Amino acid sequence: MEDHVQGPNEQRYSHICSVLQILNAKWAFLIIAELSQGPKRFQQLHRDLAVVKTQSLTNVLRLLEKNEIVRRQVFPTVPISVEYSLTEKGMDFQTSLKEMEKWAIKWGPARDAEG
Amino acid sequence: MEDHVQGPNEQRYSHICSVLQILNAKWAFLIIAELSQGPKRFQQLHRDLAVVKTQSLTNVLRLLEKNEIVRRQVFPTVPISVEYSLTEKGMDFQTSLKEMEKWAIKWGPARDAEG
DNA sequence: CGGTATCCCGAGAGATACTG
DNA sequence: CAGTATCTCTCGGGATACCG
Numbered sequence: 001m002e003d004h005v006q007g008p009n010e011q012r013y014s015h016i017c018s019v020l021q022i023l024n025a026k027w028a029f030l031i032i033a034e035l036s037q038g039p040k041r042f043q044q045l046h047r048d049l050a051v052v053k054t055q056s057l058t059n060v061l062r063l064l065e066k067n068e069i070v071r072r073q074v075f076p077t078v079p080i081s082v083e084y085s086l087t088e089k090g091m092d093f094q095t096s097l098k099e100m101e102k103w104a105i106k107w108g109p110a111r112d113a114e115g
Numbered sequence: 116m117e118d119h120v121q122g123p124n125e126q127r128y129s130h131i132c133s134v135l136q137i138l139n140a141k142w143a144f145l146i147i148a149e150l151s152q153g154p155k156r157f158q159q160l161h162r163d164l165a166v167v168k169t170q171s172l173t174n175v176l177r178l179l180e181k182n183e184i185v186r187r188q189v190f191p192t193v194p195i196s197v198e199y200s201l202t203e204k205g206m207d208f209q210t211s212l213k214e215m216e217k218w219a220i221k222w223g224p225a226r227d228a229e230g
Numbered sequence: 231c232g233g234t235a236t237c238c239c240g241a242g243a244g245a246t247a248c249t250g
Numbered sequence: 251c252a253g254t255a256t257c258t259c260t261c262g263g264g265a266t267a268c269c270g
Binding site for chain 2: 015016017018019020026029030033068089092093095096097099100101103104105106107
């Protein structure tokens, strides 16, 4: 997903592509969902999303920060603590997330996806 | 995204994970969006989504088929033609897609994402 | 037309060690 | 605590060639 799709539909899909750029980071959804519960510190996120390794977690957080979906606040405590929270834009994305969850719940896991 | 997240939130995130399994296939969104305009044949899809190569196109279509999002119909013409269309489940996913597009449009491309 | 088979490659994820 | 650095390795994607 370099920039966007070339071709007749270039315009139409640019928005989808911009969403995909975020999804590109495999764990972005989970992190957004996790932060939707409220601000969390790095360690807390790391614990709650045990599958996501340190490196990936930082990477995705950086990406989301760059895209103004996540806000990063440093508190000069000792030792320092860093709090991650959703921006307005980030919180707004939850609508989409909810919509997808609803969809997933409604249709359940694909019955045939196993075989 | 093997199966789903282990940990305290395993239950909560299984739905998100099931969505991610679909998104996993990089081009799934675009294909769903494309098919939302109506059934299309392989070649047509291939043309309209020029960025998606043959192999990827087949792969994603297979995945979407397995997940009952896309229906594949073979017509025994000469030469044969194959038509892909969205299932009810697939069409239902458009709600999410639309929601994400709305979000993308509302917030535009991240102003800082460039630098 | 509508694919499958194959090879190659690079991005990204996992694991581990180390730093301010 | 909150990361960075590095290495490895797998998986998915690009490209090309071939098949029913």
